[in-house]
Amino acid sequence: MKQSRPGTKSFKFKKELTMLKDKLISCEDFSEIHNMFFDLLAENHDFLRLSKKAKHPVLKQAAAAIGKKLLQKEVEISLFMLLKYKKYNFYHGTCFIDGHIAGIFFFQDIDMGMMSLSVNPPYTSFMRFTSIIVDKDDDQTPPLSIGRSKAIH
Secondary structure: OOOOOOOOOOOOOHHHHHHHHHHHHHOOOHHHHHHHHHHHHHOOHHHHHHOEEOOOHHHHHHHHHHHHHHHOOOOOEEEEEEEEEHHHOEEEEEEEEOOEEEEEEEEOOOOEEEEEEOOOOOOEEEEEEEEOOOOOOOOOOOOEEEEEEEEEO
């Protein structure tokens, strides 16, 4: 049995991900959710090391739809980099939307995530979103629902 070294975390971020998920579901202060993600996970080298490159077409669609809604025009997504923390089906990453830096995270088990977009620094806009499963033959149903946005400075 593999032993963890003294002073190292022996858990696999379950507590942090559970706290973030609860806050994402219930909190109305989107900057608080965003800050929690960075404080607990995004700046943690062990968490990043355990996350692996991934693809998720709906998340790229979400970034484009959110960018379009915030910028009120068709947008170009570039350098879309997504990681997955496999044990909890948690996706997180960054991209550029028309040259503006964006961050995104998504809990697949509850089909909910959040995106931040820095359009006019020091202002950052946040959007919470959910995805829904649609029948591929049904062109009328959008693949995601974008919630309210908030601009924070």
